[in-house]
Amino acid sequence: MAKYVALVDIRGQIQNAQELASVWGDIRLEFEAFGVDLxxxxxxxxxxxxxxxxxxxxxxxxxKAGIAVESHGMDMQTMEIIPIDDFAQLVED
Known part of the structure; x- marks a missing residue:
């Protein structure tokens, strides 16, 4: 499994806290269906x-996870990440 970090922008898309809670629940279910561990x-x-x-x-x-978030009207920037120790090993090789 690879690890990712995502920055999410909801401005203008989510109107109140109740709507955000509902959307987050849907996104979590979609992540689980894809085999994504949040x-x-x-x-x-x-x-x-x-x-x-x-x-x-x-x-x-x-x-697919990014598309799921964006299908709810949010913008998501996703980046693959690795631990610093793993990175240090890469640059030593």
Missing amino acids: EGSFAVLGEYDYLLIFDAPDRDTAF
Whole structure:
């Protein structure tokens, strides 16, 4: 499984907290159906509204997760991440 981080922008798409809770529930179910493990979700101060950290079996599944979020009217920027120790090993080779 690969690990991903996603920055989510909801501005103008979600009108109130109840709507956000409902949408988040739908997104979690879609992630589970794809085999995506949502490790954490965080509110963010700044340009983006939320940060998601998740594991996906492959890149195609990570794309499906992004499409699921965007189908609810939010913008999502997804990046694959690796631990610093793994990165250090890559640059040593």
